[in-house]
Amino acid sequence: MGFQISHSNKQKVKPFFGRENDDSDGTINGSVKGRELSPPDVAGYDSWLVKHPSALNSFDSIMKEAKGKKVVVFLDYDGTLSPIVEDPDKAFMSAEMRAAVREVAKHFPTSIISGRSRDKVKQFVQLNNVYYAGSHGMDIMAPPRAVKSCDKKGNEGAFQPAKLFLPAIQEISVELVDKIKDIQGARIEDNRFCISVHYRQVPPEDHEILKEKVKSLVENRAEFRLTQGKMVLEVRPSIEWNKGDALNYMLDTLGFSNAKDVLPLYIGDDRTDEDAFKVIAARREGFPIIVSSTPKDTIAWYSLRDPPEVLAFLLRLAKWRKSEMPFFK
Ligand SMILES: [Mg+2]
Secondary structure (H helix, E strand, O other): OOOOEOOOOOOOOOOOOOOOOOOOOOOOOOOOOOOOOOOOOOOOHHHHHHHOOEOOOOHHHHHHHHOOOEEEEEEOOEOOOEOOOOOHHHOOOOHHHHHHHHHHHHHOOEEEEOOOOHHHHHHHHOOOOOEEEEHHHOEEEOOHHHOOOOOOOOHHHEEOOOHHHHHHHHHHHHHHHHHOOOOOOOEEEEOOOOEEEEOOOOOHHHHHHHHHHHHHHHHOOOOEEEEEEOOEEEEEEOOOOOHHHHHHHHHHHOOOOOOOOEEEEEEEOOHHHHHHHHHHHHHOOOEEEEEOOOOOOOOOOEEEOOHHHHHHHHHHHHHHHHHOHHHOO
16 A cells, blocks of 8 residues: 555654755764764855854853843754654654753743644653644643643643634545555655645655645645645645744743743754744844754754754753753743
């Protein structure tokens, strides 16, 4: 069968790094503990790094700015907290990364924002002290203690601006399964408020055919649009709501929307994260950090090379916060 509706399982796999326009496995001159080899030099990376300095190398100046202010942390999942893998169901985060995120979330309000379904991200992350925003921020749930009006099931903390689209999304999902059933390696992931069609395992000669098929399904539905991520096509409701809106919504929910002493820190690796970077850039305060080991167009001010550098950054952030406790009000 050429397609699958994905379900998560616990089998571990070796990270897959040979992907198009994507991260390679490496560090900046061994700056991450436990990684000895420098990566092969990628053309233009050094000059790109001048424009988007390493958040690790710039840590002290970043934190100088943050001193005495409230830092609110936003993290993408795939390619940021977990390596990009061939099978999207196996994009597990390491125990070290989970511990680091837990520690960061003890000190800063922390949200995970992903294109995946909220439930799937929660299955991967397995933490109870963070906000989860699935479907590119169209499905937000606060941690139970953060929502005063939360019912026993914790349902009242949910915010779902695309709820009305659910029946149509399910209809498209069924049609998609039929439409691409003959394309070897294509995988459909039901993210509840958006549908992902992964083609990392589809032979390159079939990529265009797959894209045309998916496009033809969306073309006659004005209320939906097609977006492109890393080796993934996504069918999404045509509502003006993206990761940037989700970031604003969560700042608002936390009571920080007009606060002058709040600095949002957002780490992400994909095109959809640029919407959140834009929001921070418009505020002119905060830390938009892109994860990339190749030069790419971005409005992020800082960069980290790959998930191991994200881990190193989060560990430093948690450590810094502990030393700054008296300044946090
Ligand atoms: Mg990502």
